[in-house]
Amino acid sequence: MTRPRRPDPPPLETNDVRVAVAGTAAWAVALVVLLIVGLPDERQWWLWVCVAGIVIGLFGVWYIPRLHRARIRQQSRHGQQSRGEQQ
Numbered sequence: 001m002t003r004p005r006r007p008d009p010p011p012l013e014t015n016d017v018r019v020a021v022a023g024t025a026a027w028a029v030a031l032v033v034l035l036i037v038g039l040p041d042e043r044q045w046w047l048w049v050c051v052a053g054i055v056i057g058l059f060g061v062w063y064i065p066r067l068h069r070a071r072i073r074q075q076s077r078h079g080q081q082s083r084g085e086q087q
Contacts, residue, residue, distance in 0.1 A: 016064045024057025 031050035039046060 016068075017061055020057055020060035020064060024054055024061065027053030027057060 027050050031047065031054065034047055034050060
């Protein structure tokens with residue numbers, strides 16, 4: 001005999017922009033360290049990896065708030081539509 005399933009907990013609220021900023025800062029620190037330490041010529045591509053991480057992180061910082069606003073708008077529209085169908 002199986003027990004009834006409990007309802008799913010609500011999703012956790014996170015600050016995704018803060019996570020993107022932290023990751024971007026980590027890539028920036030790695031870039032500075034590599035520039036200070038210096039790399040042999042065959043390992044210079046690591047600098048571009050850090051630059052790519054910084055660029056992607058900055059894009060995330062720009063994009064995440066827009067994504068959240070779009071999701072909120074979509075949820076509110078969906079809620080209005082479902083209320084209209086119930087009436």
